Amino acid sequence: MAEFEPVLLANIHKPDSHTLSVYRAAGGYAAIKKVLSTMSPVDTVELVKASNLRGRGGAGFPCGLKWSFLPKDAPTVYMCVNADESEPATFNNRILMELDPHQVLEGIMIGCYATRAQTAYIYVRCEYPTAYKRLHQAIQECYGAGLLGQNINGSGFNLDIYLHRGAAAYICGEETGLIESLEGKRAWPRIKPPFPAIEGAFRKPTVVNNIETLANVPHIVNRGADWFKSMGVPSTNPKDPGSYGPKLYCISGHVNTPCCVELPLGVTCRELIERHGGGVWKGRKGKMAIPGGMSMGLLTEKEFDTPLDFAGPGKVGCLGLGTAAVTVMDETVSIVDYLNNACRFFAHESCGQCTPCREGTSWSSRLMTRILSGKGRLKDLEILQSISQSIGIMPGTTICGLADGAAWPLKNALGKFRGELEEYIKKTNPGGYQQEEPAMALVELAHH
Amino acid sequence: MTTTTAQPILTPQMRAEIEAYFPRYPTKQAVTLPALHIINEHLRCVPEGAIPELAKMLELSPAQVYDTLSFYGYFKSKPCGKVRAWVCRSISCSLRGGEEVLEALSEKLGVAPGETSGDGKVTLEFGECLGLCDFAPAMLANDTVYKNLSVEQAGDVAAQLKKQADAK
Numbered sequence A: 001m002a003e004f005e006p007v008l009l010a011n012i013h014k015p016d017s018h019t020l021s022v023y024r025a026a027g028g029y030a031a032i033k034k035v036l037s038t039m040s041p042v043d044t045v046e047l048v049k050a051s052n053l054r055g056r057g058g059a060g061f062p063c064g065l066k067w068s069f070l071p072k073d074a075p076t077v078y079m080c081v082n083a084d085e086s087e088p089a090t091f092n093n094r095i096l097m098e099l100d101p102h103q104v105l106e107g108i109m110i111g112c113y114a115t116r117a118q119t120a121y122i123y124v125r126c127e128y129p130t131a132y133k134r135l136h137q138a139i140q141e142c143y144g145a146g147l148l149g150q151n152i153n154g155s156g157f158n159l160d161i162y163l164h165r166g167a168a169a170y171i172c173g174e175e176t177g178l179i180e181s182l183e184g185k186r187a188w189p190r191i192k193p194p195f196p197a198i199e200g201a202f203r204k205p206t207v208v209n210n211i212e213t214l215a216n217v218p219h220i221v222n223r224g225a226d227w228f229k230s231m232g233v234p235s236t237n238p239k240d241p242g243s244y245g246p247k248l249y250c251i252s253g254h255v256n257t258p259c260c261v262e263l264p265l266g267v268t269c270r271e272l273i274e275r276h277g278g279g280v281w282k283g284r285k286g287k288m289a290i291p292g293g294m295s296m297g298l299l300t301e302k303e304f305d306t307p308l309d310f311a312g313p314g315k316v317g318c319l320g321l322g323t324a325a326v327t328v329m330d331e332t333v334s335i336v337d338y339l340n341n342a343c344r345f346f347a348h349e350s351c352g353q354c355t356p357c358r359e360g361t362s363w364s365s366r367l368m369t370r371i372l373s374g375k376g377r378l379k380d381l382e383i384l385q386s387i388s389q390s391i392g393i394m395p396g397t398t399i400c401g402l403a404d405g406a407a408w409p410l411k412n413a414l415g416k417f418r419g420e421l422e423e424y425i426k427k428t429n430p431g432g433y434q435q436e437e438p439a440m441a442l443v444e445l446a447h448h
Numbered sequence B: 001m002t003t004t005t006a007q008p009i010l011t012p013q014m015r016a017e018i019e020a021y022f023p024r025y026p027t028k029q030a031v032t033l034p035a036l037h038i039i040n041e042h043l044r045c046v047p048e049g050a051i052p053e054l055a056k057m058l059e060l061s062p063a064q065v066y067d068t069l070s071f072y073g074y075f076k077s078k079p080c081g082k083v084r085a086w087v088c089r090s091i092s093c094s095l096r097g098g099e100e101v102l103e104a105l106s107e108k109l110g111v112a113p114g115e116t117s118g119d120g121k122v123t124l125e126f127g128e129c130l131g132l133c134d135f136a137p138a139m140l141a142n143d144t145v146y147k148n149l150s151v152e153q154a155g156d157v158a159a160q161l162k163k164q165a166d167a168k
């Protein structure tokens, strides 16, 4: 196979890649020009629909289809750009914003034109100060060049783009949590429906898209839907929108060269590790890997040949492709440490609105602390199992998907590494592992 | 009757910065987070006394502002150090020694995570994934990224953090 030619990362190695002049020199802002002068909003939606571009923020929803849900006659539509990127192990949005912010802005412009939005808010997590500054400069440059503001390029299209800083809360990445946060409230996700396309920010129709999703859009305009569909994994049935286009994969953890690499959708986890991550570090063997951010669960070493397209990870019991951020763990890593880290994260980040999520994540973290400290009981694994089966949108007990993401590491660890968990408990608590006192007895041990 | 009016906490400059955000949003409430960030940048905290003042500007009840503020653990009521350093403890950093680095820094600075050094220079905190996994273990100190940290470097890094505070 010929070496893949990067699309989204084509510019990032150039000096001053974040500036308007460098972006323009590489053909930047030709796509918005083309859209404004030759395409209607409906044409633009249809083009993106035809490309089968799916959301890169985690849920994989077809982007053009989402855009088509927005009412065509609404006087006010908002675009919320999701740059909260907080899924553990994910950093591709950061690279796009820091090193090619104009590509992101051009995608936003086209998305706004297609959805008739005249105001876009980019919700940037506050832990990304450089991305914020680069976007700020880029937006200023665009106003200066007449690419933002009123009557852009004499087309009659008006657009303002504003940056909005988050405040270190993972839940602000969930699209309705983001909207609540933008409105100045606590980031409690909303019950859906209504979906944001009908009633979103400030109760107006709103489109929420991820940074990487939007960065693809100018290229689709420039090169066409067929070009986009020439990359990736074709759909296997009419209901499956396929996995097309380039994708930014993040590789971190126990590899020699952690990095973000752009490849056509569908590379296997093993190829990512071996070819792009420089192999497992210290000459060790891989034991397991997170396939697409912490929420997606766990692949065993035997499952490393799983293709990382939208359908792949689900076939081996993971939640999905998620953010395509792979974290590799070598043979020395204990499943207990992994699970403790995962449970602690979700307990810390649950917004607390739904009782099953708030209590389930908090209890699983406490149980893991207890197991880790050598006081675990086999019964604890049963409790963890029941939590993993009872929290989330899928069992229908919670408002948002954070709880499903909290359940998956538990499910996969218990399903794929149960023996190791049991062994650890027996070994570290030889006198007490069989005890079965009610969970309330654990309250004493609860510390956060 | 004598009333002592306490000095307002929001300075004219802060107010002007906050007001500059009003035209961006259809509601004043949406300016809550930007305003909290502005206050936090000036004072390295959001003192309780600022809440009613801000609420008035945003035409909200103080409880609404407090509700939002308290949801985000980010805004503290007492000043943080000149440098606020977040050491990542999430999976990709943790796998490469992030938690040990946090512990070592904690020892060198003589503070537990969440605390500020006695000289008021550095607040040390754990962070959840900072999106710096390609540089793990990593730390964000104000706007500066510290990459590929190790326990052995902890003494030097602690000194660098103090220097960063002095330069501020």
Ligand SMILES: Cc1cc2nc3c(=O)[nH]c(=O)nc-3n(C[C@H](O)[C@H](O)[C@H](O)COP(=O)(O)O)c2cc1C
Pocket: A054, A055, A056, A057, A058, A059, A060, A061, A063, A082, A083, A084, A085, A086, A087, A170, A171, A172, A173, A174, A175, A176, A208, A209, A210, A211, A213, A214, A400, A401, A402, A405
């Ligand atoms: C708990 C949780 C956190 C999320 N965090 C992010 C995030 O940081 N960035 C993001 O783009 N999407 C995130 N999402 C997905 C968004 O809800 C939404 O699907 C996405 O932003 C839509 O954009 P896309 O269709 O372009 O992917 C999160 C979802 C959940 C349930």
Ligand code: SF4
Pocket: A171, A188, A189, A349, A350, A351, A352, A353, A354, A355, A357, A358, A398, A399, A400, A401, A402, A403
């Ligand atoms: S599932 Fe969890 S994070 Fe999501 S709304 Fe409910 S409590 Fe909040």
